[in-house]
Amino acid sequence: MPSAPSPGPLATPDPSADPAAVAGPGDIAEPTSAPPVRRTARPLAELPGDPLALDPEEMRRLGYWVVDQVVAHVAGKGSGPAVRVGDPGDLRSTLGGPVPSEPGDVQAAMEALVDVALPHMQHGDHPRYFARVPGPSSFPAVLGEWLGTGHQAIATSWGGGSGPATVELVVCEWLASVLGLPESTEGVLLSGGSMANVTALVAVRAVLGEGVAYLSDQTHSSIARGLRLLGWSAEQISVVPTGEDLRLPVEELRRRMAADREAGRRPLVVIATAGTTNTGTVDPLEDLADLCAIEDVWLHVDGAYGGPAALCAPGRDELAGITRADSVVLDPHKWLFQPYDVGCLLVTRPGVLERAYTMNPEYLADVTAGTGEVDLRNRSLELSRRSRALKLWLTMRGYGTRALADAVERGIALAEHAEGLLRADPFWEVVTPAQLGVVTFAAVGATGEDHTRAAAALSDDGYAALTTTTLHGRSVLRLCTINPATTGADLEGTLTRLAAYL
Incomplete structure (x- = not known):
């Protein structure tokens, strides 16, 4: 903590001043008159009480009406x-119309x-x-969303939201378990697949450095857009054409990696897809994992659509190899029956997200996590984060x-x-x-x-x-x-x- 500044010349007591105004050793100085408060608003006494407050009975009446409308929608x-x-x-x-100025x-x-x-x-x-x-969307998920919104649930820091943060950490652990990922997997919830994929790619480059990203012509278009906007150059984005099976071809990928190394470029990340938007196709994840292990390349799997298929036996067979990914994305607001919005990023290399995103400025010093605690703001670019996990937690607890x-x-x-x-x-x-x-x-x-x-x-x-x-x-x-x-x-x-x- 910086020491207080030394008194300047203007602070030196004047011996000729009123002795009552200058405290000597052991004396208590009389209070001096405070400077006037600079006013930009009306005096507090002139303002009404909370102008946004509603009577609890009125809130119940309006809330029950909303419940009736939602149930009618879901049922019909x-x-x-x-x-x-x-x-x-x-x-x-x-x-539309003019902005309302009076209560309606x-x-x-x-x-x-x-x-x-x-x-x-x-x-x-x-x-x-x-x-x-x-x-x-499922109705228990709607209930979870209402609870979070009604309680203004926030999941930014441990000190500011340890309960919602715990729910999010648990949900990410459950999702990692469903996919068969290692117990050490860490996760974070985001708005959807676009942001989750970008969040993963930012972390990969921040921690491992620059290099070439490989994807197919069937990869979701938001990923190529994200790479460009994140500063990947044209020669660092390698789009591999697919054949009749519409899958990322492993041998062509191997050839491109070798050519890039020969040209002095570093192969950095392979972006595979588990369930393409066009056709539901799954890239050859086992073969891609083998290649990435040999080449020391990060394997990212975009399972925003198809990832939850791992819940059932037919889906697990299709997704064989996803367990070996370095990072996986899925969108619970698709095949896990959640209201918009919620996406999930899971990273199997512990600490990567915190190494990329940790930010602890002075104004957050009192809410910095201690041992065993997690500040979710340090796992993505989001600082103000609503709790997206409550609805998913309630769905999984409610249905199993x-x-x-x-x-x-x-x-x-x-x-x-x-x-x-x-x-x-x-x-x-x-x-x-x-x-x-x-x-x-x-x-x-x-x-x-x-x-x-x-x-x-x-x-x-x-x-x-x-x-x-x-x-x-x-x-x-x-x-x-x-x-x-x-x-x-x-x-x-x-x-x-x-x-x-x-």
Whole structure:
């Protein structure tokens, strides 16, 4: 602690001053008049009490109304359209206008949200929402989210949130165990796969230095974007073309690593995918782990979509080799049935995240963790961190891994059922078989424009939503079937209506 400054000339007592104003040895000086308080606000006495306080009974009434609306949505989520897009002018006429200056009717405002804002979006929890990757949230997860929000739960420092921090650490340990990762694995929860993958790549480069990152042409586009924005140069991003199987080719990867070493570049990290967004394909993780071990290269696995498949036996077989990864990402708001948002980064090399991210400025000195305690702010770039773990913890405690595994396996079985329907109908051609809940297909003789038009028409009529994508230049239709509420009849009805639009 710095010593106090020595008194300057202006601080020297004046012997001619009033003796009562100058304390001698052993004396107690009389208090001097305090300088006036500089006022920028009205005096406190002139201001009302807490202007944001609500009566507890009113809070209960409003809260019960919200519960009723959410339960009605969850119970009847298959009765409305899978996706609805609104007109900008119509939405703004109800939701916009000048900024409110006076108190309004909270009940009426909530009704506007339920009646106008919330219906106009993709409903990822709809049983016939097959586009992109659905988000079929479970109700216990919603309850956990409410508890965290209502208690203003924070998970930044141990001193400021040891309870929520413990829940997050436990959840990360549970997820690592489900994936078969080592007990020493450390984790952190983030907003989703994009931020979790970037957080891993920042840590790898911060701790190990610069080098080349290898990925395939099927790697999620957010990763290449993240690498560029993190400062990887063009020659440090090696995109390896895939073959017909759409998997990262190990021999071509080996050749590229050798060429980079010959050119004076250091192979740093291989980015594999466990469940690509396009087709659900899993890269050859065992072979990639062997290569990375030989080459002393970090193996990162993006399992944002497919990682939770490790819960069930069919998924574990597909993901063999993920246990040898140096880091893994998964998105519980996809196949672990959580509300948006929550992603997870798991790192099997202890201490890497803290070495990359630790920040202990003077204004946080009183909340710095001690032995055995963890400051989660030192595992990513986030400082202010809400507790994302409560909902996942409550889901896992409430259902147990057995029920969750059955729900995941049902998603895999639904895609395989859809594949069977497609193969039985000569109108369709299966392009890639069902893999981790994804199947792609095409109408025989249809063009890409035909597919796009039919998918849009299906979404517009409200029955179901699916998307098109492109595989090596070929337009295909795509179903992602991870919602356990989906039925075989839902799939049959979707394909029948889709065919009618082609």
